[in-house]
Amino acid sequence: MSTAEMSTTARTGAISIRNVTKIYDPEGVNVLAVDDCSLEIGAGEVCMIVGPSGCGKTTLLNAIAGFHSLTFGEIRLDGEVLCDERRPLASQGADRVVVFQNGALFPWKTLGDNVAYGPMVQGTLSKAEAREKARHMLAEAGLGDVAEKYPGEVSSGMARRAEIVRALINDPKVLLLDEPYRAMDALTKSIMHEALLEMYDRTKVTIFFITHDLEEAIFLGDRAVVMTTRPCRVKTIVNVDIPRPRDYHLLSSEEFRVLVEEAKDAVHEEALKAFEAGERELA
Amino acid sequence: MTGSPVESVSGRRSEPPRGMALFAYRAGRMVRTTGPYLTVLGIGAWLLLWWLFSEVWYLPRFEKMPGPVAVLSDLFARDPFQGISIFTDEYYEHIWVSCRRILFAFCIATGVGVPLGLCMGWSVQFRHYTFPILETLRPIPILAWVPLSILMFRGFEAPVIFLATLASLFVTTLNTMLGVQSIDESYFRAAGCLGSNRWQIFRHVVVPGALPFIFTGLQISIGVAWFSLVAAEMVSGDWGLGYLIVDAYMNNVTVPMVIGMITLGFVGWGTSVLVRIAGNRMMQWRTRALALEGR
Amino acid sequence: MTAVSDMVQGAGVVRKRTRLQRLKDNRKLWRGIAAVVIALVFWEVGSRWDQWFGFTLPFIGLIPPPTDVAVAWMSVLPQPGYWESWYLSFKRVLAGFLVAQLVGIPLGLALAVNRYFREFFFPVFEILRPIPPLAWVPASLIFWPTNEMSIAFVTFLGAFFTIVINVLGGARTIDISLLRAAQSMGATQWDMFWKIVLPGTLPSIFTGAAVGMGITWEVVLAAEMISGGGTQGGGGLGFFIWNSYMGGSLPHIVVGMISIGIAGYVSSSAIRWLGDWAMPWRRLF
Numbered sequence A: 001m002s003t004a005e006m007s008t009t010a011r012t013g014a015i016s017i018r019n020v021t022k023i024y025d026p027e028g029v030n031v032l033a034v035d036d037c038s039l040e041i042g043a044g045e046v047c048m049i050v051g052p053s054g055c056g057k058t059t060l061l062n063a064i065a066g067f068h069s070l071t072f073g074e075i076r077l078d079g080e081v082l083c084d085e086r087r088p089l090a091s092q093g094a095d096r097v098v099v100f101q102n103g104a105l106f107p108w109k110t111l112g113d114n115v116a117y118g119p120m121v122q123g124t125l126s127k128a129e130a131r132e133k134a135r136h137m138l139a140e141a142g143l144g145d146v147a148e149k150y151p152g153e154v155s156s157g158m159a160r161r162a163e164i165v166r167a168l169i170n171d172p173k174v175l176l177l178d179e180p181y182r183a184m185d186a187l188t189k190s191i192m193h194e195a196l197l198e199m200y201d202r203t204k205v206t207i208f209f210i211t212h213d214l215e216e217a218i219f220l221g222d223r224a225v226v227m228t229t230r231p232c233r234v235k236t237i238v239n240v241d242i243p244r245p246r247d248y249h250l251l252s253s254e255e256f257r258v259l260v261e262e263a264k265d266a267v268h269e270e271a272l273k274a275f276e277a278g279e280r281e282l283a
Numbered sequence B: 001m002t003g004s005p006v007e008s009v010s011g012r013r014s015e016p017p018r019g020m021a022l023f024a025y026r027a028g029r030m031v032r033t034t035g036p037y038l039t040v041l042g043i044g045a046w047l048l049l050w051w052l053f054s055e056v057w058y059l060p061r062f063e064k065m066p067g068p069v070a071v072l073s074d075l076f077a078r079d080p081f082q083g084i085s086i087f088t089d090e091y092y093e094h095i096w097v098s099c100r101r102i103l104f105a106f107c108i109a110t111g112v113g114v115p116l117g118l119c120m121g122w123s124v125q126f127r128h129y130t131f132p133i134l135e136t137l138r139p140i141p142i143l144a145w146v147p148l149s150i151l152m153f154r155g156f157e158a159p160v161i162f163l164a165t166l167a168s169l170f171v172t173t174l175n176t177m178l179g180v181q182s183i184d185e186s187y188f189r190a191a192g193c194l195g196s197n198r199w200q201i202f203r204h205v206v207v208p209g210a211l212p213f214i215f216t217g218l219q220i221s222i223g224v225a226w227f228s229l230v231a232a233e234m235v236s237g238d239w240g241l242g243y244l245i246v247d248a249y250m251n252n253v254t255v256p257m258v259i260g261m262i263t264l265g266f267v268g269w270g271t272s273v274l275v276r277i278a279g280n281r282m283m284q285w286r287t288r289a290l291a292l293e294g295r
Numbered sequence C: 001m002t003a004v005s006d007m008v009q010g011a012g013v014v015r016k017r018t019r020l021q022r023l024k025d026n027r028k029l030w031r032g033i034a035a036v037v038i039a040l041v042f043w044e045v046g047s048r049w050d051q052w053f054g055f056t057l058p059f060i061g062l063i064p065p066p067t068d069v070a071v072a073w074m075s076v077l078p079q080p081g082y083w084e085s086w087y088l089s090f091k092r093v094l095a096g097f098l099v100a101q102l103v104g105i106p107l108g109l110a111l112a113v114n115r116y117f118r119e120f121f122f123p124v125f126e127i128l129r130p131i132p133p134l135a136w137v138p139a140s141l142i143f144w145p146t147n148e149m150s151i152a153f154v155t156f157l158g159a160f161f162t163i164v165i166n167v168l169g170g171a172r173t174i175d176i177s178l179l180r181a182a183q184s185m186g187a188t189q190w191d192m193f194w195k196i197v198l199p200g201t202l203p204s205i206f207t208g209a210a211v212g213m214g215i216t217w218e219v220v221l222a223a224e225m226i227s228g229g230g231t232q233g234g235g236g237l238g239f240f241i242w243n244s245y246m247g248g249s250l251p252h253i254v255v256g257m258i259s260i261g262i263a264g265y266v267s268s269s270a271i272r273w274l275g276d277w278a279m280p281w282r283r284l285f
Helices: A002-006 A058-064 A111-123 A129-140 A156-168 A184-205 A214-220 A246-250 A254-277 B019-032 B035-056 B068-073 B091-121 B123-135 B142-152 B157-182 B185-193 B199-234 B241-250 B254-282 B284-292 C002-007 C019-025 C027-045 C049-053 C068-076 C081-111 C115-128 C133-143 C147-172 C175-183 C191-229 C237-246 C248-277
Strands: A014-026 A028-042 A048-049 A072-077 A080-083 A096-099 A174-178 A206-211 A223-227 A236-238 C012-014
Touching: A014 A058, A014 C115, A028 A058, A028 A072, A028 A236, A048 A058, A048 A214, A048 C248, A058 A072, A058 A096, A058 A174, A058 C115, A072 C002, A080 A206, A096 A156, A096 B185, A111 A156, A111 B199, A129 A156, A156 A174, A156 A184, A156 A236, A174 B068, A184 A214, A184 A246, A206 A214, A214 A223, A214 A246, A214 A254, A223 A254, A223 B241, A236 A254, A246 A254, B019 B035, B035 B068, B035 B091, B035 C115, B068 B254, B068 C237, B091 B199, B091 B241, B091 B254, B123 B157, B123 C027, B142 B157, B142 B199, B142 C191, B142 C237, B142 C248, B199 B241, B199 B254, B199 C133, B241 B254, B241 C133, B254 B284, B254 C133, C027 C049, C027 C068, C068 C248, C081 C191, C081 C237, C081 C248, C115 C147, C115 C237, C133 C147, C133 C191, C175 C191, C191 C237, C237 C248
Parallel strands: A048 A206, A048 A223, A096 A174, A174 A206
Antiparallel strands: A014 A028, A014 A072, A028 C012, A072 A080, A223 A236
């Protein structure tokens, strides 16, 4: 685990996924979504999970976050068992915060109140303190002007950034991102990437990032883990030894393209398989 | 797209017009379209036809109906020919009685229906037990309850309020339940992974998330409340607009009947506007986002 | 992990459960049945309270117990008069409903398609719409020569407004890109109307029909109770209820209520079934 060793101090947020299997049972039909999948993610690592749509990546994320149970295997966070066969559903907690595919800022709260929500409900800060801290963190992320606006009033890029701030205000051990930039155009995406990297450089939180965009994976990640199509297993792991901080000039560099090429064949093969299977995506 | 901010030459965003300026801007645009003229023309044509049919040509069947002139002259007469005008106390007594009944019915139905619907939408187990009972009762038309409600609640007031409440209750409860079910799963998950407990999820996700549906339901609910109120007042009543209409019919005076109908239309429309305004107030987040989309 | 590979080979394996097992596992069904049974028991006990315990409970004590209702129902089932009430009510509902559809759907589509027509006609429609249908009953009794015609008219009005509003709303929300796509493939105005506007409006037409059907039953019932009572032997389920009320036969009132509930349920199921049949692409959801 070269990347795990790379992380300097004894930070928290190491995830180990051991022999995880997930079988869905809708309407009496067993569907194997994740099959005997094992992965070690070091503390402070940016781990990118790449795979075709509907391959079961999200299932893995749901098991870590505690939205879905797993069928076999276990998941540990910093050595503590989150879920295993005896307790298949992990408890939901603010140490693992999720940023959702379609965005889940509460549309009925202003961006400021959205960000203040976590500390407020956990009771770690009073309402006023939480608001103050939220305002401060939003300003740090360049969103100070829109703190009083509702999510419906700002661009999707701003909303997504605010959602990441809403996750980070809780000081999570792990940030779980589920294709957060899926619906964005390439230009907005690159701005979002730089903003995320900037936030990562400040916090060094462990990031579990699901995507189907290979370039995104190489650009952001310490490692890009290519998954097979359903059932989901680890196919190959591409180590990205490009130093941080990174910026968009990297996209046109030779080493970046070499890494993308390295992973492309594997991803393409799986995408083709998924396309031919033609199954509807699982929830 | 009137609400979108305009990029001015200097690159700074100029604020969209507000208040009077916005009103003047919209009015200015409106008079340049055909809309207002055709509207006036349409209403005019309708009144003219009604007048010609019933008061000039005395067409068969129409001759018995009061024309617009007869209705309007009576409505605004200090000394109305057929007993009801805007200067008689009786007129306002009828309106007041009906409105009071609607207010009671609507408040009871909302007070019971919204919490019930929220619980039904939120807890699967609770829904499994209560929904079938609701669904067995719902196909029975509200008006079929009239005789039973007269037997159950003595007097004039209680049966009428009961019927209006019952009608609203079904609508409010079902819409609230649908509202909770319509909330995207990811909001529950987001609230969960940010560390909320069950009560906080209810308070911060379930209630505000269901609000749009609740208010749609309340709009329908006040409509059906008026619907059943009129029916109930027509069958058993001593006061109220429904009673006014049926009483006029019984006494062979047609003008108060039409006045009653028009008044019902206005008052019913007014109450539903009130509900809509309340909804927009409580859902600023939605109103503002919709305004940006030019709706 | 031999256990896994034993259980699951490949991506999808059907685990067979018999129909009986599935019925047994259907928690929702059993809970529903339990709830309805408990409600019936409460009703029975509540309304028999004064027989058993000597004093009458408020409200519930004044209505007949379900067993009495069942007995009364059994006694009316063989009577032809009871079935004639069904027939008369159904006839009235269908007549008013069909006429409202025939007038309302074209009108709604016309309002949606032609802006000038909408600006001319819609305000009048909006002025008349908030007047509850039943408020029209006396006026309609004066206007139309027979009772039957005035019932039909009020029934028509009740469904008409809902249908028009739904059709108009549905037709206006059709995705404009569908129309553009058709246009780019050389569709004529007529094609676009039949192939896009009409099918695109179908969901709202059926929503409107379902709501309209409910209102129609309400109106028919009220009209039967208000006008049919007594004169000309109007008949119908509403009259059945009213007659039982006048005759002081409480269980028969409830029998009438349940009958009309079943009738309403049957008609709205028919509309739902028709909707599924007419819109096969919606069955997916």
